[in-house]
Amino acid sequence: MDRRSCVAAVGAVTVSTLAGCLDDVTDRTDDEDDDQPGAGSANGANQNDDVDPHGAVEAVETYIEAGQAGDEETMSDLAYDDSPVDPTWIERMVDESDDDWEIQETEPASFENVDVELLETDVELAEVEHVEALEFWLEDEALELIDGDDTALVRTEWTDTDPDGYGYPDEVDEESHWVLFVDDGEWTILWTGPPQGTIDDFREPVTDEEGRLVEAIEYDVQELDEDGEMAAFIDGDEIHTAEVTFVDDPDPDIDAARLESTIALGSGGVEPIGAAARFSVDLDPEGDELTVYAIVDGEEEVVHREHYEP
Incomplete structure (x- = not known):
């Protein structure tokens, strides 16, 4: 696989994964994290009215809801500029490339039972499963942001009711991990990808x-x-x-x-x-x-x- 095909693949995954239907979003957070930056309600997604979601959880939920609504501006606002999680990133990469590229639209995926959970806070780069992927796609300046201070790992789980691609059953249980850091007092999404097996x-x-x-x-x-x-x-x-x-x-x-x-x-x-x-x-x-x-x-x-x- 060359870099150009990698770029296209990442863009397709980002769009198709986030443009689905969020029929049921559930938060799981810790009370002790209420004082973290950006803590607050997540546009009505939190089903526990007594506990506000952690700021990192709220950022991921809002990002996914924006993907559902096709709101690329909100998605971009929540994402690190020079990361594939920013929906404008693929367009900028294509514009800067010397090759002739065509960005193809993908059909929205269908999801059910979406669950968002805070895994860990104050994580360092070495604790992130996707170190190789992050080092491949991100500049050193971005990697230095995962320094163990005001960082978080978030997990999302969902059921894909219309898997895209050959050889898949009618429904597939999926999982992604998200890496976030605090930028100017706001939780910002740096990376997302499936959990790494061991x-x-x-x-x-x-x-x-x-x-x-x-x-x-x-x-x-x-x-x-x-x-x-x-x-x-x-x-x-x-x-x-x-x-x-x-x-x-x-x-x-x-x-x-x-x-x-x-x-x-x-x-x-x-x-x-x-x-x-x-x-x-x-x-x-x-x-x-x-x-x-x-x-x-x-x-x-x-x-x-x-x-x-x-």
Whole structure:
């Protein structure tokens, strides 16, 4: 993946993730944080009238509600200027690029049961799961803002009732973490991304013994070229991938398939599954977990899972 495709991907994720329908927003905060900057009600989203949301929680809620309403001005006001969470960032990147780009609109996603929770305050950069991603996208000046003083981590959880992409079930439970800091007395969003998996999250291996879907799995390691630092969020000089080959005659009950790596957060799907179809997913160079899912009647089943040890 080159930098240009990364830019387009981040913009698409930001827009599609935040333009959904917030049918049910719930806050979970601590009373002891009421004196934090920006604390106050979150436009009626807080279902507990006795406890005001933490300022960082309120900022995330307001940002998501603005995304629902298509209010890019409010989203931009709540975001750090030089971060992909600012909806104007992708436009500025395209304008400054020497390449010919076209920004495509995406259909709004549909969400239910959105929950916003304060995880931790006064965090340092080393405590953030997405250090590699932050270092890739943000300048040193932005990274220095996560210094353990007036910073926060917030988690959002929701149900995506219309997942975008092949190989997904009818509904998917999603989660994102948000990194915020206080700028001129106001909580400001610096970054958001899915939680980073670790080796502790690995599960028991599963083998497709009946040959319903998986024919073979091959691992590959590629050396990065001169522009390699643009190719991935993973540290190092190599890109590790797994290529799954599907059987010639897959189980007819399987409508689609999806691959997922736990640590590298690689994901992709195939629908329908053709004879001897192949699909690849990125892996963490230090080791990862590969899971192959089958979609049957809108439900997700684990067909194969194995641990990658380079």
